Amino acid sequence: MTAQSQTTQSHRNVYMTDELQAIYDQTVDFVVNEVKPNGDQWEDEGMVPREVLAKMGSLGMLSLRIPEELGGLGLGYLASATFSEGLGASTYAGFEATVLVHTDMAGPHLVNSGSPEQLERYLPGVVSGDFILSIGVSEPDAGSDVAGIRTRAVKDGDGWRINGTKMFITNAVYGDMTIIAARTDEDNKYGISMFLVPAGTEGFTVTNKLDKHGWRCSDTAELALDDVWVSDDQLLGTPHRGFYETMKNFQNERMVLVGMGVGAAQAAIDLTNEYTQNRNAFGSTLFELGAIRQRMAMNQAKVDAVRASMYHAAWMGDNGQDNVKAMSAVKAWGCEVVNQVMYDCLQFHGGMGYMRESAIERMYRDARILPIGGGATEVMLEEVAKRSIVQS
Numbered sequence: 304m305t306a307q308s309q310t311t312q313s314h315r316n317v318y319m320t321d322e323l324q325a326i327y328d329q330t331v332d333f334v335v336n337e338v339k340p341n342g343d344q345w346e347d348e349g350m351v352p353r354e355v356l357a358k359m360g361s362l363g364m365l366s367l368r369i370p371e372e373l374g375g376l377g378l379g380y381l382a383s384a385t386f387s388e389g390l391g392a393s394t395y396a397g398f399e400a401t402v403l404v405h406t407d408m409a410g411p412h413l414v415n416s417g418s419p420e421q422l423e424r425y426l427p428g429v430v431s432g433d434f435i436l437s438i439g440v441s442e443p444d445a446g447s448d449v450a451g452i453r454t455r456a457v458k459d460g461d462g463w464r465i466n467g468t469k470m471f472i473t474n475a476v477y478g479d480m481t482i483i484a485a486r487t488d489e490d491n492k493y494g495i496s497m498f499l500v501p502a503g504t505e506g507f508t509v510t511n512k513l514d515k516h517g518w519r520c521s522d523t524a525e526l527a528l529d530d531v532w533v534s535d536d537q538l539l540g541t542p543h544r545g546f547y548e549t550m551k552n553f554q555n556e557r558m559v560l561v562g563m564g565v566g567a568a569q570a571a572i573d574l575t576n577e578y579t580q581n582r583n584a585f586g587s588t589l590f591e592l593g594a595i596r597q598r599m600a601m602n603q604a605k606v607d608a609v610r611a612s613m614y615h616a617a618w619m620g621d622n623g624q625d626n627v628k629a630m631s632a633v634k635a636w637g638c639e640v641v642n643q644v645m646y647d648c649l650q651f652h653g654g655m656g657y658m659r660e661s662a663i664e665r666m667y668r669d670a671r672i673l674p675i676g677g678g679a680t681e682v683m684l685e686e687v688a689k690r691s692i693v694q695s
């Protein structure tokens with residue numbers, strides 16, 4: 304049995320429908336055929352070529368969450384969970400981040416809050432993969448504490464003038480438009496608005512292409528907004544309500560990070576089982592050593608549990624239930640599990656696991672961002688704790 308078929312089989316879960324299975328299979332096929340052969344080159348170049356997203360668009364892979372009336376498939380959390388887990392099998396998390404920021408972290412804000420004119424202008428390119436999105440919330444002095452952002456937009460004629468700096472923005476070096484969060488109401492700490500700022504707008508510049516520990520083929524920008532002027536029709540959603548509007552996508556954003564982590568952890572387990580079963584030592588193979596096979600079995604059990612928890616939280620969301628506690632819990636615990644699994648998998652590859660030529664070395668580095676981005680573990684645990692207070 305190949306690693307790919309193991310991954311496909313182990314994916315099946317109680318929420319799986321034929322449609323979701325087809326999404327998963329198409330995604331795994333895509334990453335095996337289009338990503339794995341080219342990923343090393345993209346890592347060296349620090350970017351995923353635009354044509355890759357355009358190809359995904361042409362296969363209908365970028366429109367799972369776009370409502371049917373807007374030309375998409377109109378699917379929900381379970382589809383994104385499936386898609387992100389399938390992408391995770393690529394073993395190139397930088398590629399996965401490039402795609403998921405477009406489809407599941409930036410795209411939903413446009414879909415949820417866009418005016419009919421904005422949707423008409425931008426969605427066709429988003430769906431086809433020709434117009435790549437990014438989301439610019441974090442700043443040098445404000446990450447977890449979104450209410451602390453300092454970028455400001457003030458009304459100026461028929462538009463808004465924006466000044467500030469954004470930090471760690473995925474897809475913004477080579478992408479086409481960033482959804483920028485800016486403070487518009489000084490009297491309210493949550494008085495934030497969202498603006499659609501296309502690349503090339505005067506005063507909007509990439510000041511630094513950041514050099515990262517992992518996700519090397521994902522481009523990450525530091526951005527300056529220096530007296531950037533955008534017209535009123537680039538305001539996304541209701542003025543001063545941007546904080547609450549972005550919150551609508553928090554659970555989805557958390558989930559796809561877990562999803563790509565689960566896919567990667569499963570791929571790492573498959574790789575490591577294969578490696579240790581072929582590595583002769585002590586008169587047999589490494590896998591025959593109880594210390595190794597049992598630890599790998601425990602890792603499989605943990606990944607299965609994270610996967611089940613993620614799909615359950617996704618199902619809750621699709622069925623109108625409040626899934627904040629469930630999603631925060633699986634984001635906190637699941638991303639830590641993924642890192643523990645990567646640690647063990649690198650360990651059992653021995654010296655080869657420490658070499659840049661081995662996939663596990665990259666996967667180990669890539670996984671480290673998962674407990675930091677999209678809500679750090681400690682922030683997620685607070686979300687769980689707040690919802691665990693017993694009223695007496």
Ligand SMILES: Cc1cc2nc3c(=O)[nH]c(=O)nc-3n(C[C@H](O)[C@H](O)[C@H](O)COP(=O)(O)OP(=O)(O)OC[C@H]3O[C@@H](n4cnc5c(N)ncnc54)[C@H](O)[C@@H]3O)c2cc1C
Pocket residue numbers: 404437438439440441444445446447448470471472473474515518523672675676677678679680681682685
């Ligand atoms: C590769 C990469 C890609 C990214 N892509 C994007 C993007 O596309 N768009 C975007 O807007 N942002 C992006 N980010 C930013 C990311 O969301 C932030 O890094 C993250 O929210 C953490 O913010 P921070 O780095 O400012 O850390 P801080 O907020 O300074 O926190 C530092 C650490 O303190 C701890 N901590 C924080 N808050 C609490 C708390 N309340 N209680 C206990 N402990 C706490 C956590 O361990 C945390 O890791 C990206 C970051 C990276 C590294």
